[in-house]
Amino acid sequence: MRKIHIFDTTLRDGEQSPGVNLNTKEKLEIAYQLEKLGVDRIEAGFPAASPGDLAAVNAVARAVKNASVIGLARSREQDIDAVVEALKGAQDPALHVFLATSPIHRKHKLRMEKDQVLETAERAIKYAKQYFSKIEFSAEDAGRTELDFLCQVTDMAIRAGATVVNIPDTVGYMNPSEYGNIFKTLKEQVPGIEKIQLSAHCHDDLGMATANALAAILNGADQIEGTINGIGERAGNTAIEEVAMALATRADFFGATTTLNLREIAKTSRLVSKLTGMIVPGNKAIVGANAFAHESGIHQDGMLKEKTTYEIISPETIGLRDSKLVLGKHSGRAAFREKLIDLGYELDEEAVNTAFAKFKDLADKKKNVMDEDIRAMLEEKLAESPEVYSLETIEVSYGNKSTPSATIRVRTAEGEVKEQTAEGNGSVDAIYNAIDGLTTENVELEDYSIKSVSHGKDALGEVHVVLKQDEVSAQGRGLSTDILEASARAYIDALNRLIEKRKSPGRRDKMSLI
Numbered sequence: 001m002r003k004i005h006i007f008d009t010t011l012r013d014g015e016q017s018p019g020v021n022l023n024t025k026e027k028l029e030i031a032y033q034l035e036k037l038g039v040d041r042i043e044a045g046f047p048a049a050s051p052g053d054l055a056a057v058n059a060v061a062r063a064v065k066n067a068s069v070i071g072l073a074r075s076r077e078q079d080i081d082a083v084v085e086a087l088k089g090a091q092d093p094a095l096h097v098f099l100a101t102s103p104i105h106r107k108h109k110l111r112m113e114k115d116q117v118l119e120t121a122e123r124a125i126k127y128a129k130q131y132f133s134k135i136e137f138s139a140e141d142a143g144r145t146e147l148d149f150l151c152q153v154t155d156m157a158i159r160a161g162a163t164v165v166n167i168p169d170t171v172g173y174m175n176p177s178e179y180g181n182i183f184k185t186l187k188e189q190v191p192g193i194e195k196i197q198l199s200a201h202c203h204d205d206l207g208m209a210t211a212n213a214l215a216a217i218l219n220g221a222d223q224i225e226g227t228i229n230g231i232g233e234r235a236g237n238t239a240i241e242e243v244a245m246a247l248a249t250r251a252d253f254f255g256a257t258t259t260l261n262l263r264e265i266a267k268t269s270r271l272v273s274k275l276t277g278m279i280v281p282g283n284k285a286i287v288g289a290n291a292f293a294h295e296s297g298i299h300q301d302g303m304l305k306e307k308t309t310y311e312i313i314s315p316e317t318i319g320l321r322d323s324k325l326v327l328g329k330h331s332g333r334a335a336f337r338e339k340l341i342d343l344g345y346e347l348d349e350e351a352v353n354t355a356f357a358k359f360k361d362l363a364d365k366k367k368n369v370m371d372e373d374i375r376a377m378l379e380e381k382l383a384e385s386p387e388v389y390s391l392e393t394i395e396v397s398y399g400n401k402s403t404p405s406a407t408i409r410v411r412t413a414e415g416e417v418k419e420q421t422a423e424g425n426g427s428v429d430a431i432y433n434a435i436d437g438l439t440t441e442n443v444e445l446e447d448y449s450i451k452s453v454s455h456g457k458d459a460l461g462e463v464h465v466v467l468k469q470d471e472v473s474a475q476g477r478g479l480s481t482d483i484l485e486a487s488a489r490a491y492i493d494a495l496n497r498l499i500e501k502r503k504s505p506g507r508r509d510k511m512s513l514i
């Protein structure tokens with residue numbers, strides 16, 4: 001299999017992401033992790049950009065032992081000198097020098113004719129040659145450069161002494177067949193091309209950075225440049241983890257491989273996200289939180305039977321522990337049953353069905369049903385003692401300039417529906433006054449507490465109350481995504497238990513599974 005070299009530019013192009021600024025310590029931490037990941041080349045920064053970046057590149061250059069360390073420079077002597085300075089102490093230093101070649105860049109940015117571009121780049125490469133044996137030349141905006149001129153530029157770079165020629169799609173304008181064709185043409189038409197490595201550097205403006213990089217590989221590219229998590233200027237660069245996993249997963253198709261230690265991918269992604277502050281979207285290929293998560297019942301059932309039904313990569317390959325079955329409104333019984341086993345509950349089929357129906361109700365109200373939600377739902381008391389009152393509906397009116405009121409409708413054990421409206425000094429007080437008005441019980445609220453069962457705005461709220469009547473007290477619990485409903489449920493639960501206790505005084509409260 002052909003080996004594809006991985007040129008990591010997380011610390012240079014990745015750092016060009018708006019809002020990202022890595023200090024020396026952070027660059028070093030990422031560089032050490034990139035070494036563990038096994039990238040071949042690390043572009044550590046642009047030393048001419050600032051004394052701080054020069055110092056950071058120098059720290060990386062001195063620290064890294066198992067990858068070549070590279071600094072970027074314009075085709076200007078002072079930039080090249082800054083790279084020479086920054087790479088002092090590097091075990092395997094290399095220069096990356098660039099000049100734009102496309103008509104748009106020549107005319108508007110550089111204000112140079114074609115021959116001036118050729119001369120300037122040639123002069124820079126030859127100047128650098130006295131300091132570096134390894135020089136990569138990039139024809140910036142190669143994607144929008146006339147193909148015959150790009151052949152001329154590549155020829156010049158090889159003759160001047162470049163060891164790698166990079167073909168950047170600087171503005172992410174290419175599609176895979178066009179970009180692949182550039183590599184094919186250069187391979188066919190430029191003399192001496194076999195003496196150097198051809199490199200691909202893609203941007204994701206049209207979402208094709210990885211596809212374009214793979215097309216380059218299919219057409220002879222020896223090196224892929226990219227960043228971890230695909231961060232970088234504007235929409236970012238080719239994500240290295242995507243290329244590495246595409247080659248590993250579809251070796252049958254690409255016939256090429258990297259020497260990356262794939263098990264370090266997840267860790268590297270997390271570190272880069274943490275230090276750059278660039279959050280990885282949940283649906284990001286390979287490293288997104290959902291890349292190995294399955295939510296829908298049919299998929300979960302398939303996964304439980306055989307993982308390859310819905311996973312083309314095993315999470316262990318990139319250093320994750322396992323796939324996740326996420327319970328939500330699309331989940332089915334198979335995944336729910338599995339979750340119950342995971343959480344340590346043994347329920348018979350009927351209990352599973354009852355719990356599953358409750359779970360579906362909850363999933364309609366809540367985006368993510370967490371383990372804590374399921375535990376709380378399962379441990380909610382069984383209607384073991386007959387419910388004297390059960391909550392039918394609740395309506396609360398609250399305004400900071402008006403008196404809160406609540407209308408509660410309950411059903412009695414005999415099937416009678418009763419409704420009562422009451423006011424209170426707060427919403428919960430109004431609810432409790434309305435419930436009091438529905439019953440003939442004279443109870444005292446001894447304790448009230450509320451807590452969130454899981455996390456997030458839609459977390460389940462759990463209310464505990466203790467009611468007292470003639471020295472007998474009972475506690476009740478209510479659970480809902482709405483705290484007022486949870487409050488009403490807790491009060492009615494305690495009321496039912498109090499009535500039950502009065503009827504059979506020796507009996508203890510018992511919580512049990514559904």
Ligand SMILES: CC(=O)SCCNC(=O)CCNC(=O)[C@H](O)C(C)(C)COP(=O)(O)OP(=O)(O)OC[C@H]1O[C@@H](n2cnc3c(N)ncnc32)[C@H](O)[C@@H]1OP(=O)(O)O
Binds near residue numbers: 050110233
């Ligand atoms: C596609 C890429 O990712 S390229 C890399 C982008 N990275 C950076 O720009 C790194 C951070 N940059 C910087 O700190 C600054 O831009 C510096 C220090 C490099 C230069 O700063 P300044 O001297 O103030 O120049 P400024 O940034 O305003 O303009 C860039 C100049 O470089 C010229 N230039 C651009 N690319 C090149 C090149 N490859 N070779 C030679 N000159 C170039 C421009 O034409 C412009 O020249 P002009 O001032 O004569 O018009």
Ligand SMILES: CC(C)C(=O)C(=O)O
Binds near residue numbers: 138140
């Ligand atoms: C410096 C070059 C390689 C670059 O980042 C680009 O053209 O996108």
Ligand SMILES: [Mg+2]
Binds near residue numbers: 013168233
């Ligand atoms: Mg770039």
